[in-house]
Amino acid sequence: MPSTTALARVALLGSLFGSSLARSALAQPAPAPPAAPAVAPDPKPPVAEPPAAPTADASELAQLRAEVEATKKEVEELKAAQAEAAAAPAEEPVAEQEKLKIYGFADVGFQYVQINKQGLLANVYDVNEPDFVLGNLNLYFDAQPIENWRGLMEVRFTNAPQGKITGFGGLGGSFQRQSTFTDDSTGAALNAPLWGGSVVIERAWIEYNKLQALKLRFGNFFTPFGIWNEDHGTPTLISLAWPQFMTQRWMPLRQTGVMAYGNAFAGSWELGYAATLTNGRQETSTLNIDGYLGYGGRLYARRDAGDVNSTLGLSFFTGKTRDKVVSITANEPEVIWKTSSTFEYNEYVMGADVSVDVGRTRIRSEGVLRRIVYTPGKREPENQLLAPGGQEPDKWQQTVYLLVAQQLPHPLEMFEPYLWGEVFETPTLVGDGIFMGSAGLNVRFNSAITWKNQYAHAKFFDWMYKSPYDTSKNDLNQFYSRLVMAF
């Protein structure tokens, strides 16, 4: 029987031997394979090992000691070499950002929108049939050619305006639908067909971002307003359907000009701002044809702490908008030009938003208030089909929505159902109130692929004004389904 002292020595040597080799293995670069079995003994204490041979004697212990010393020396050499390599200037470039990155997102799917066939919306748009659709195909070109400068260009490819209804038949009109059909003059066949589409510049800006508190962005950018316009894309937005204040463009969705923005940190809170000076609305032209600039801004406070994240924001936009009409009033003895406008209004838009993520629950809410004041004699015409000779009044518009999404617990965490309610008030001929109730289910297969589904019911009603028309004719039921990919 070996003595207790001998066993303890063997244990000590085994432990030292094992842990040295373990350190040696750990000191290798991460992807390196484990050490060869011949030099990878169990680093655990020897109580788990078979007892040393009863024949262990002084010579064996000496041999083991020598091996341990050799291994220790080897480890020290490896460490020294590694330190030297780390300290020495590396030949390969050290951790540089790529100068150009290209990425994007796309969604395809199905939709069905059901509206009373005598309703306005049922005839302005193509609905009441099941449609397979190509939704977004957006590409980002993200350039960072030198330090502290960055450019981002996002373009969307779309089949629009192919198929858009541009005229109605009957009562003196004729039905027209836009076609982008043409012959492919470069095709291999003489009469090869080709349908054109559009490339939409979603945004294109260049920024100087050296300073934390003051970064400057020039070009065409999304208006920093609320949640939706910032989240922007189908992979990021929870819902497929948009809130009405976005589809009805209560503020310009994108603008051309300059934006200053920055942020600062206080404990776990991030405080930030954005201020914009732009051409204002660009519905009529991308240039400042009305001579009035647009002013906007956003303040936010964000707490990002892993399981509980929250953002509070305030946004505003104001601007004066008018069109520009050029006329010739005389041509003798020379041409006399006159410019005028057919409409002109001031608008003031203010929004407040809250985003809260608590564990698997996501809550989003926005409220927006808009005031429009027309210049006397410069009111826009109302929809002439419904109100011949009618003119838009000065108006207040207001809306609020609440969206709550809940990711299910394991093992169903790929499912995220949500509920959304939106109330919208604006004077129109089909009722000044809209309520949208919606339920959706997002199925997230992984971080790149999501299958998004949503059913929504929109109800039009008289809220503060009495409409002369049957508002219920425009109530609609819609179902959207999109397979979304981010890449």
Add this chain to the structure above:
Amino acid sequence: MQATRRNLVLTSLVAVLCFSWPKGSEAGGDVLAVIVNKANPVTSLGQNELRPIFQTTKKVWSFGEDAIPINLPEDSPLRNDFDQAVLGLDPERVARYWTDRKVRGGARPPVRVPNTAAVLRAVAAKTGAVGYVRFSEVNGSVKVVAKISGGRLSGP
């Protein structure tokens, strides 16, 4: 009989979901050292300082130098440990976070290098760089400003 069949279908569905749902990498379990360049005057960093730097919402150190966070690949167990301790996010949520940031047009994610040796080189070479390696890999070329052990961030 019908109930048995329903149970069978439900069990199969749950089993399919369990097997098809991507699993996160196993935790590394190593003690990590958060390291900065030796010229960086910062002596310790907490979660409130590290998180915005690694989310690239904070890009300048208090001493004026650009903050350059250095990350390991997404499938690295060390990266997962770091993200969990500093960002409070598991790998799936980290991936979603950066997808959302890209779509929004936000600042780019940190520079990614292939292994801890490259992290050490980058941090040693750039004054504003900050990264993380196994504690046992730290050498004299960098300075430790925080430690991550058992999923918790603590002082150096």
